[in-house]
Amino acid sequence: MKFMLMVHEVTRPTAEPPADLFAAIGALGAKETANGTLVEVGGLLPIEAGAVVRLDGNAITTVDGPFVETKELVGGFSVYELPDVKAATEKAEAFLASHRETWPGWEGWVEVRVLMEQPGAASQ
């Protein structure tokens, strides 16, 4: 099964992440690559580089930013090939633990989702 892990950042204590964090998540990514479980990785630029498009009632509005409320947006994602959701949550825990150890004050959460690989699977 393929799982997508999406990182949501709530509190960013410093503008730039410490180098230690990159060593820690680099080690995690490399380990999963060696295991053959890591499929794909994607980082996202801050929302200011993009936009938010919304449908409220009948009105579709596009907001280019700057954004006042930008909390809890997805900051990056990764896709893993894993046997079950438990294995996927373990990857998320390891990812958050590396933040706790290297970037004090960082807070956030990881959304763990199963990739739909078969059309209609969600309604079964």
Next chain:
Amino acid sequence: MTSIDPVAAVERAWRQESSRLLGALLRITRDLARAEDLAQEALAAALAQWPADGVPDNPGAWLMTTAKRRATDQLRAGERQLRAYATLAAEVAEAYEEEFTVDHVDDDVLRLMFICCHPSLSTDTRTVLTLRLVAGLSTREIARAYLTSEATVATRISRAKRTLQTERAGLQEPSGPERAERLTSVMAVIYLLFNEGYAASAGVDWMRPALCAEAVRVAALLASVASREPEAHGLLALLELQSSRLAARADAAGDPVLLTDQDRGTWDRAAISRGNAALEVAVRLGGDGPYVLQAAIAAEHARAPDVERTDWARIATLYRELAIATGSVVVELNRAVALAMAHGPAVGLSLVDEVAPALPGYHLVPAVRGDLLARLGRGDEAAAEFDRAASLATNERERALLRARATRTRTQP
């Protein structure tokens, strides 16, 4: 216990866990031959028991426990040799047993890699030993990958083990500059391993691309245990990015397709994403060594939609940095190609002429000159260069390609 195919499970567990298992056993026994015997016995036990009893929930832990029990039994039986090699703290079986509970995975795996690249071994032996002990390949698989016989591989491995035994390599922990040096040679071996698979023409043997995959796996293993080394992440990035183009490198007839002519739609986007992520880590760790620079060049090609929209000026700059870092003239030749793409063939040609005297007999010098001369409309000179390149080339396919290019250049006005 789960109901998956037990033999496949043993194979998978072995491939994923053998380096940690062997690394831990090496730390504890300080004897490569004994460590490998213990690991092999655990593997044999798994092959015997898992089909009957089912696959354990944690296959790695099962293998480790089995090897540990055997090692402890041997120690209790009072095997002198084992005592002699065992760590000082492990004079009694209890302390020995405790050694197994400590988690030193990173150091263990790295030590194993270091031993496989011990200075007393030749480069070829290092690659074979790395495939055997770090990647966990059997002698049969290695023989297949190198298009040689199993006996040759087995002989080479046992000779290497004897050399290491004499050197008492298991007891030595490189530190300081020696550690950095050994790390460099581990990376060189992984790179060589990859090129061994990459340089082979497609379709000759199915194990050749597998060799590339093994190199990526070992590079990933290295980056995971030496995570503060930017070059380790740089190497992983480079190999992922190069791998992404494996399928596009040959046409249906097996003839090589140049980067500029490749169908970019067939590039492996997932591999590129992993390569980019590893490169990001390397750069954030302050990396600017040869592997990081080569990965950065590969990443520029990977993100360009086509040849025209490639940032050739940036690639030329990266080649310049790489030439300084490596002192390699061949890199300067590559820079000449990038400069020609960025600023026109005349600019490239003047750099080629500058570096040519330092690369006598190297077929790519006339090949590049020919290409640039052709683009400058100097067809006769270009054809002569292609002929010269063909006479210098050692690869049959490449020679044929250059001869055809010479003929084409001559007939086209």
